[in-house]
Amino acid sequence: MKAKVVFKTYDQSQLILLPPSYDDLVPLNHPVRTVNTIIDQIDIAELERSYKGGGTSSYHPRMLLKVTIYAYLRNMYSSRRIEQALLENVHFMWLSGQSKPDHNTINDFRGKRLKGKFKNIFNQVVLLLADQGILSLKELFVDGTKIEANANRYTFVWGKSIKAGKERIKKQLKELWSYVEKVYAEEQMLPNQPYFGEIDPEKVAQTIDTINEALKDKKIDKKVKQKLDYAKKNWPKNLQKYNEQEAILGKRNSYSKTDPDATFMRMKDDAMQNGQLKPGYNLQASTNNQFITNYTLAQTTADTTTLKDHLKDHIESYDQTPQTLTADAGYGSEENYTDLEEKNITAFVKYNYFHKEQRDKKHRENPFHPDNLFYNKETDTYYCPMGQAMKKVGSYHSETTTGFKQQIHRYQATNCKGCPLRGSCHKAKGNRAIERNHHLVRLKEKARTLLLSEEGIAHRKRRCWDVEAVFGNIKQNMGFKRFMLRGMDKVTTEIGLIAMAHNLRKFSIV
Structure with a gap:
C-alpha cells in the first residue's frame, strides 16, 4: 500500500503576530556581518568632510561604503545591479538599514566621493588585520598583472x-x-x-x-x-x-582615446591566446599570507620601473619599512637593488638569467663568459682564459629611461693575434673587449647569495602561492578582468574596492 504523502504547510495569506527582523535572517557567520563589523571600526571623518551640507539630506557615507564593498565581495560591479540588490536581497537590505540609494548615487559615491580617500580606508583595514596577527607588514611578496581598461580597443x-x-x-x-x-x-x-x-x-x-x-x-x-x-x-x-x-x-x-590614462599592453590572459594589445593598467600588489597589503596602478608595461614608487607608497601608507621583499626577475634591476639596499630591506629579487645560471651547466662553467673571467680588484684587471691581462681602457656613464645613472667600465686585451682559443673566446676582428658595471655585478652577487640561501629558497617558494594566487582569485573567482570606470583616479579607487573585497572575503573564512 502506498504511503500517504505529507507536505509542509504553505499558506501565503497566513498572518504572524510579529514580522521577522532582518537580523534574524542573516546568519551570524555570514560575510555581510564581517563587512559590517570591520567598516564600523574605520575612521571615515575625511570622507564625511567631503559633504558640503545644505539642501536635502544625504545617504550616510558609512552605509554607502559598506554596500559598495559588500557588492564587490559578491562580484557585483554594476551600479544598477547594486541598486536592484538593495530592493531584493535581504543581506543588502540588512546592511543598508533598508536605505534605497539609486544607481546614480552609488556611481557618484564610488567614482567621486571615494576618489583620493579610499586608500586611507583600505590601509586602516590592513592595520586592523595586522593587529590581529592575520597578516604581517614586515614580509612583502610583490608582483604585477595587467587589467584591461574600460576603453575601445581600436581608438589608439x-x-x-x-x-x-x-x-x-x-x-x-x-x-x-x-x-x-x-x-x-x-x-x-x-x-x-x-x-x-x-x-x-x-x-x-x-x-x-x-x-x-x-x-x-x-x-x-x-x-x-x-x-x-x-x-x-x-x-x-x-x-x-x-x-x-x-x-x-x-x-x-x-x-586610448576613450580612456587617455590607459596604455596599450599585451594581455597574457587574452581570450584569443595571441597576446593582443589592449588598453589597460599595470596593477602592482604587495601581499602577505594571501592578503593584499598595498596596491598601486602604473601606466608602464614593464614591472621593472614600478617597484620604487610602489614601495614608496607602502612606506608612506604605514609609516614603516618592510624587512624583506620577494619578487620575480621582472623587478631585478640595478636601480631597484640599489633602492632596496639603501632602505636596508633584505631583497629576495631575481635578476635576468638567474634560472639559466642554475640550470644551464654550460653557461655556468663557460670560461669565456665575462662573469666567469678572473678579476683582480686591486689592479682593476680582468684575465682571459689564456692568462692575458685585460686592462681598463675607459669608462662612461649611461642613463636609464627613469633617469638612473650607471657607470660602465671597458676592458680590452692587448694581443689576441695567434691565440689558439680565439675562435671560442670571441668573434671580434681586433682584440677582445668587455664592458662591466661593477656596481651591478656586486648587487647581483649579493642577490644570488640571498636567493640560494635556505631563507631565500623558502621565500621564493612562498611567493608563487602568496601573490600569484591573489591575482588568480581576482581574475577567475571574482571575475574582475576589466575595469568599469575610466581615468586613473577612478580605476585606482575601483581596484582598491577589489582589494578590500578580496581581503574581507578571505578574512571571513579564516
Whole structure:
C-alpha cells in the first residue's frame, strides 16, 4: 500500500503576530556581518568632510561604503545591479538599514566621493588585520598583472605615429622649398630660406606663407598649388593635435582615446591566446599570507620601473619599512637593488638569467663568459682564459629611461693575434673587449647569495602561492578582468574596492 504523502504547510495569506527582523535572517557567520563589523571600526571623518551640507539630506557615507564593498565581495560591479540588490536581497537590505540609494548615487559615491580617500580606508583595514596577527607588514611578496581598461580597443594613439607625422610634414616642407629653389634657379635673387628646425603650428604656418609669397607671381605646377593649399589648411591644425597628444602621452608610447590614462599592453590572459594589445593598467600588489597589503596602478608595461614608487607608497601608507621583499626577475634591476639596499630591506629579487645560471651547466662553467673571467680588484684587471691581462681602457656613464645613472667600465686585451682559443673566446676582428658595471655585478652577487640561501629558497617558494594566487582569485573567482570606470583616479579607487573585497572575503573564512 502506498504511503500517504505529507507536505509542509504553505499558506501565503497566513498572518504572524510579529514580522521577522532582518537580523534574524542573516546568519551570524555570514560575510555581510564581517563587512559590517570591520567598516564600523574605520575612521571615515575625511570622507564625511567631503559633504558640503545644505539642501536635502544625504545617504550616510558609512552605509554607502559598506554596500559598495559588500557588492564587490559578491562580484557585483554594476551600479544598477547594486541598486536592484538593495530592493531584493535581504543581506543588502540588512546592511543598508533598508536605505534605497539609486544607481546614480552609488556611481557618484564610488567614482567621486571615494576618489583620493579610499586608500586611507583600505590601509586602516590592513592595520586592523595586522593587529590581529592575520597578516604581517614586515614580509612583502610583490608582483604585477595587467587589467584591461574600460576603453575601445581600436581608438589608439601611438607615439611613433606622432613622430612619423611630424617628420613627414618637415620632409614635405623641405620638398616644397626645393621646388621654390628650382623656380628661382635662373634668377639671382632667391628668397631667404625659412627655418626648418622646429616643427610647431606657428612656424609651419609662417613657412607655408613664405613659400606662397615666393611663388605668388610665378607660374607653378597645379599639384604644387594643391599641396600648398592643403598644407595651409591642415598642417598647423594637425601639428596642434600632435602636440596635444604628446602632452597626454608623457613618457608613454601609446594611449586610448576613450580612456587617455590607459596604455596599450599585451594581455597574457587574452581570450584569443595571441597576446593582443589592449588598453589597460599595470596593477602592482604587495601581499602577505594571501592578503593584499598595498596596491598601486602604473601606466608602464614593464614591472621593472614600478617597484620604487610602489614601495614608496607602502612606506608612506604605514609609516614603516618592510624587512624583506620577494619578487620575480621582472623587478631585478640595478636601480631597484640599489633602492632596496639603501632602505636596508633584505631583497629576495631575481635578476635576468638567474634560472639559466642554475640550470644551464654550460653557461655556468663557460670560461669565456665575462662573469666567469678572473678579476683582480686591486689592479682593476680582468684575465682571459689564456692568462692575458685585460686592462681598463675607459669608462662612461649611461642613463636609464627613469633617469638612473650607471657607470660602465671597458676592458680590452692587448694581443689576441695567434691565440689558439680565439675562435671560442670571441668573434671580434681586433682584440677582445668587455664592458662591466661593477656596481651591478656586486648587487647581483649579493642577490644570488640571498636567493640560494635556505631563507631565500623558502621565500621564493612562498611567493608563487602568496601573490600569484591573489591575482588568480581576482581574475577567475571574482571575475574582475576589466575595469568599469575610466581615468586613473577612478580605476585606482575601483581596484582598491577589489582589494578590500578580496581581503574581507578571505578574512571571513579564516
